[in-house]
Amino acid sequence: MRLLPVAPSIVLLALFMVGPVVWAFYVSFTNTALTGRAARAPQWVGLDNYVDLFTDRAFPLSLLLTFVFVLGSAVIGQNLIGLGLAILMTRANRVVRAVVGTALVAAWVLPEIVAAFAAYAYFADDGTLNQLLAAIGIAGPNWLFDFPMLAVILANVWRGTAFSMLVYEAALNDVPPEITEAAIVDGAGGAKRLWWVTLPMIRSSIATNLMLITLQTLAVFTLIWVMTKGGPGMASSTLPVFAYQEAFKFQQIGYGSAIAVVMIVVGAIFSVGYIRMLRPERDT
Amino acid sequence: MNLASPRRAAASLARNLALVLIGLCFVVPLAWLVLASIDTSPSQRTEVPEGFTLANxxxxxxxxxxxxxxxxxxxxxxxxxxxxxxxxxxxxxxxxxxxxxxxxxxxxxxxxxxxxxxxxxxxxxxxxxxxxxxxxxxxxxxxxxxxxxxxxxxxxxxxxxxxxxxxxxxxxxxxxxxxxxxxxxxxxxxxxxxxxxxxxxxxxxxxxxxxxxxxxxxxxxxxxxxxxxxxxxxxxxxxxxxxxxxxxxxxxxxxxxxxxxxxxxxxxxxxxxxxxxx
The missing domain is CATH 1.10.3720.10 (MetI-like)
Incomplete structure (x- = not known):
């Protein structure tokens, strides 16, 4: 009885979160389509969709692109730049910190679709980046067409770095100054201090942040969709874009669901790692 | 503190400069949004508006x-x-x-x-x-x-x-x-x-x-x-x-x-x- 207030949340979560996940597994074993006979009476096709996935050239490519996107824009880009910025920020002039902090956070606060428009205009053939390059005498390429992955990775770094920076700033502020001072007294230089003292102290923040931004980046759809529509061809179709195209453009819901299942499983693996770090029983 | 040693002052200046530069890189795509919205002849480029307008x-x-x-x-x-x-x-x-x-x-x-x-x-x-x-x-x-x-x-x-x-x-x-x-x-x-x-x-x-x-x-x-x-x-x-x-x-x-x-x-x-x- 005392648990009754939890009931509404269980109903909502069961219907709209657990339901779709179970449904995805089920549909991925059928040939469900949006139109035609397969839409009215979908048939059980067993592992066909998965066999197709792994024999299709498009899927391994999409998996690889997703990996490159997550590694490039989250693990390397947002994470390292965010850490670097946080370290610079803690020792910067107060005015600089306030102004630059606002500039960085602005890109993160904007709705994703607006950020995507801004990034599109920036990387467009006739856009700001090429305008800047032209100013120093370089004829820039058509970024969105010739280097679509680089463009979306940079755009995602631009949009997401502020989050990592905020997490690391908070973590760095929690490092007791006595410890850093002790290291200085012992004669440790800046780089050594960072590597042997500061980074180990904020280890858990780094792990949490990495896990969170990996999961977020794995799910990015809008940014890529607005900038390149996954193209040219398949050249920037990460898993969310690929699943969308298969399901809605080519109307293969069953096949799209199989891709969804792969994404859910990849997400689940990361989630387990993340949950092990947070462990709810520790704070009860 | 900056007066203590010129080397430290230089390092601090470099840090602040680096931050300002990165901040500028981050702000340019956003500047486009604002400038294009009040420009009489907007494009994908970031430029000083040819004329100010609220027509958009x-x-x-x-x-x-x-x-x-x-x-x-x-x-x-x-x-x-x-x-x-x-x-x-x-x-x-x-x-x-x-x-x-x-x-x-x-x-x-x-x-x-x-x-x-x-x-x-x-x-x-x-x-x-x-x-x-x-x-x-x-x-x-x-x-x-x-x-x-x-x-x-x-x-x-x-x-x-x-x-x-x-x-x-x-x-x-x-x-x-x-x-x-x-x-x-x-x-x-x-x-x-x-x-x-x-x-x-x-x-x-x-x-x-x-x-x-x-x-x-x-x-x-x-x-x-x-x-x-x-x-x-x-x-x-x-x-x-x-x-x-x-x-x-x-x-x-x-x-x-x-x-x-x-x-x-x-x-x-x-x-x-x-x-x-x-």
Whole structure:
């Protein structure tokens, strides 16, 4: 009885979160389509969709692109730049910190679709980046067409770095100054201090942040969709874009669901790692 | 401190310069939005406007163009935030106050839910909505969006509630108040800042959500600004950049205002702590 207030949340979560996940597994074993006979009476096709996935050239490519996107824009880009910025920020002039902090956070606060428009205009053939390059005498390429992955990775770094920076700033502020001072007294230089003292102290923040931004980046759809529509061809179709195209453009819901299942499983693996770090029983 | 040694002063100058440079790189794409929206002849380039005009704003400020989509966004986001906060407060209370065998597995499930990439489940959600006849149904989409933000909201809410001392409630229980009565009269008023943070957090996410309404809401009259702004972008062969930028800024303003409110008023790191650190 005392648990009754939890009931509404269980109903909502069961219907709209657990339901779709179970449904995805089920549909991925059928040939469900949006139109035609397969839409009215979908048939059980067993592992066909998965066999197709792994024999299709498009899927391994999409998996690889997703990996490159997550590694490039989250693990390397947002994470390292965010850490670097946080370290610079803690020792910067107060005015600089306030102004630059606002500039960085602005890109993160904007709705994703607006950020995507801004990034599109920036990387467009006739856009700001090429305008800047032209100013120093370089004829820039058509970024969105010739280097679509680089463009979306940079755009995602631009949009997401502020989050990592905020997490690391908070973590760095929690490092007791006595410890850093002790290291200085012992004669440790800046780089050594960072590597042997500061980074180990904020280890858990780094792990949490990495896990969170990996999961977020794995799910990015809008940014890529607005900038390149996954193209040219398949050249920037990460898993969310690929699943969308298969399901809605080519109307293969069953096949799209199989891709969804792969994404859910990849997400689940990361989630387990993340949950092990947070462990709810520790704070009860 | 900078006077102490010239080497240190130089290092500090370099640090600040580096920050300013990075800040500039980050601000350029945003500057385009602002400049193009007031330019008489906007393009994809970032340039000083040839002439200042508010014509772009005037052009987009029509009922069908922006006002209806923004109203739809308001309905969708407010509805999502209200449902989420109500359900999350109810769910967080027993999780925070009673020990039970059920707590641990439920909290694990909640944490797992916060990690689930929503884009991954949109294909099955679409086919589920088709089956249930919920497609293009604003209420159903609101409840779906509430469900997707629930795990994070419950998690934050429980952490906020844990920091409300239980002794006040014990006094009320002794006086014969029911659990729901103490929740409503004692706990909720005490954790008002926490509730506000969760509300705004969910509202901002729903306001910015493009993918979910893009898939589930089909008729233009029901679509929120995030989707109609996209059709604005895709519809015409040559994009009207000035109007696109003007619409984008109008659409972003509420979110920016709410973010400033949270980070200034209620405490940014406090909000982040509830969400990130557990």
């Amino acid at each position: 704003y005037q052009a987009v400020l029509t009922f069908d163009g922006t006002l209806l989509p923004l109203w739809n966004s308001t309905l969708l986001s407010t509805g999502t935030a209200i449902v989420t906060v109500l359900v999350a407060v109810l769910a967080a209370y027993p999780l925070s106050r009673y020990q039970s065998r059920f707590n641990k597995p439920y909290l694990y499930a909640i944490l797992f839910g916060t990690c689930l990439p929503i884009t991954a489940i949109m294909v099955p959600v679409y086919s589920l909505f088709v089956r249930l006849g919920y497609l293009d149904n604003l209420a159903a989409v609101t409840f779906f969006m509430a469900a997707t933000s629930l795990p994070m909201a419950i998690w934050m809410m429980k952490n906020f509630m844990d920091s409300v001392p239980v002794s006040l409630e014990e006094a009320a229980w002794v006086d014969g108040a029911s659990a729901m009565g103490t929740l409503r009269r004692i706990v909720v008023p005490l954790m008002r800042p926490g509730i506000a943070v969760v509300f705004i957090f969910v509202f901002i996410q729903a306001w910015g959500n493009f993918f979910v309404p893009f898939i589930l809401l089909l008729s233009p009259a029901k679509q929120p600004a995030a989707v109609s702004i996209y059709s604005f972008f895709g519809q015409y062969g040559t994009v009207a950049y000035g109007e696109l930028a003007a619409f984008s800024l109008l659409y972003s303003l509420p979110v920016i205002a709410l973010y400033v409110l949270v980070s200034r008023g209620i405490g940014g790191s406090f909000a982040l702590q509830g969400a990130v650190k557990g």
